[in-house]
Amino acid sequence: MEVANNGVFSGIGGAPAALSGLNAPLERLAFGSCNHQARDQPLCDPQLWIWMGDAIYGDYKALNELQTYLPPFPVFRDAPPDMLISKYTMQLEHPDYALFRQRVPIIGVWDDHDYGRNDGDKTYAYRAQSQEIFLDFLAEPIESTRRQQEGVYAAYTFGAGAQSVKVILLDVRYNKDPYGMINGDFLGDTQWAWLEQELRSSTAAFNLLVSGVQVLPADRFFGGENWHRFPKQRQRLLDLILTSNARGVLLMSGDVHFAELNQVACNDYKNILTEVTSSGMTHSWDKTSPWQSIMAMLFRSANAVLPWDYRPHHGAYYGLRNFGEIQFDWHAAPQPIAQIKIRGEDGSVKLAYNLSSHYLDQDAIEHPSERCAAIHESNVAITMVRRLFMLGVVGLLLGGVLGALAATAALIYLVFKRSFFYMMRQQRTLFDDGYTKFD
Template identity: 40%
Template sequence: MGPPMSERRWARWAWGWAVVAGWMISLGASVAGAGEERVVSRIAFGSCANQSAPQPIWDAIVKFDPQVFIWLGDNIYGDIRRPLQLFGKERTTGPWKNVPRFVPSSEQEMESRYKRAKANPGYSRLRQNAKVIGTWDDHDYGLNDAGKEFGGKIINQRLALDFLDEPKDSPRREQAGIYASYTFGPVGKQVKVILLDTRYHRDPLFSDGSILGSEQWTWLEKEMMGPATELTIIGSSIQVISNHSANTGPMFYLEAWGRFPKEMDRLFKLIVESKRDGVFFISGDVHFGEIARYDCGVGYPLFDITSSGLTQAVEKAVPPPLNIIVRFVAWLTPSTMRVMSRNCRFRSCTFACFM
């Protein structure tokens, strides 16, 4: 492994990033465009954007003027959520519930929701000036918490790539899953963005099986073993470092790499074997923002910067008078990984996994 970056440098980077549509990253890179290279000073990323909700945050994003914007999933809410119902013939909650809380939408409805999201005036302005790339999570994949068993994934892959303006002849339209990678900038100032698909091949929760599947793992290993870059950003729709998936049980369990310990170990080992410095993660899904840090995975601190969401917030799960209670409980939720402030940085070698 090459010389590790100092912890001071990592901390300075982590807390120098601003929050607009999630965490904004300043990078000294460039991207080819219109036959010439131009400097990219900002990459923005975000997740969890309900197409039916107000989206005033696009005004702030456009004002920030990012050259690249990364979708990290739940780019629309395409599935249908039934109301909570404890009694009656269609109970959606309780120990004897007899219908699912979430059901898939039709192809026509999914397409309609994507069109509504894409037509948002603020997002339309962003698309005019920024390169938009991205992956998906469960609600735009088609069904809450779904994995490889979901039957609508082939059709929904086409709709997701249409939303991202993927060319009709793109290899992403032929492969199983929407994972992809991009390299921006000239040699010596390059940043590699790797976007994972944590849905198409994912085994069931509680299985400790695979998140990526064998084909995507082979692709990822090739990408990581490729030419070195100054920074490598790995985008995952679900959190990689944070251990809330274990610490919030048994009340509820968040989807995260921590639910698949063998996959997490394999990911860390691949980073070590690749001899890449400057690797960090970006993620979404959980409806709150967070920086998590893990010191004992690859020889230097790994950060996971969670941006979630563009319209969604964890306190929206309860009526407004109770919002402050949810915020307080979230603040109290234990996490040995969370970076709290510039002067309060956890240095953890403890990772809680739930199987």
């Protein structure tokens, strides 16, 4: 029998809904990432919720330290265990989440900020303690294998037979190598062996593969986190998916603070792999405050100018607060359909895509991922021109910001200067008026 274990959070947030209640086929699940524990949270009412990373922001910005403003500009600081506990407690006590957690079963995996280190990897000093704290936050059963292994990866199957869904949660932090290593890895040998077994043995109609960071896009030239930072590992993952004979594979990810659909075409378009990203539950790129409006303008400019070859169409993104949803149509013919949707904070659908429960073409995968490419391929010269143009836009925006700051500083200086000399003249006048000359 499953026994939930709140551990250090015992008694906080009420009793969580049990996974054991999900015996019938899944009709509707929801997912999201990048959730700040102190902000309003757009939550829905699915049968199951999946955290895809950054359920809280455990690390912190050291804006009052000189080191932050010196190369390499380390804005974030690692979270010690007591800070993680404090911030998870805040999330569990959040009025919206407390009620949500009591009625909706929750599973999930972490990314960097709930792990405790921005862009975190296996060098994080508190990773073992962080694992226990995270599993306590999820009320992971006492006997769970997740409490015995190195990392929080896990797999769950809901439903049975032709109406089953397998959710595979990847841990891309605990055993991740630091960036910059030529043969760096995200998962580690043990997790790779486990993943291969989970995919090759799966009989589920749909296999949902969850990664904290994006898998498919290889065109992000601005240095963000994604699997392409370790190209050989990305190729290894795509190889495994293509040769596993798993049905209805959908990649799911978070991290980037906007929602997006991405695809690769493999083996001359005989196999298409799809990834849905939902990120920015409580904060996103497309903002309206004075400072954030500058970042929003950059975000919009980038989406207008750059090619985004991995998107099924150029507009397959959404920049405001969002969460994801999958509805399963088990009676669709000839195969069940997963209706993938991105919803805004008002609940309206912003992006949609249908994925059928089909097998990949096994005859086309003699050399699997070597023949995977972006769903659209732009001309190299055109792509370079677009990127240079985008750099020009960034330069103009930054130049405008710096110019505005300089003008503001000059105005303040002039006002101060005039005020200072005005006060000096006034004081001189008062002195002269009150001065009496004696012979």
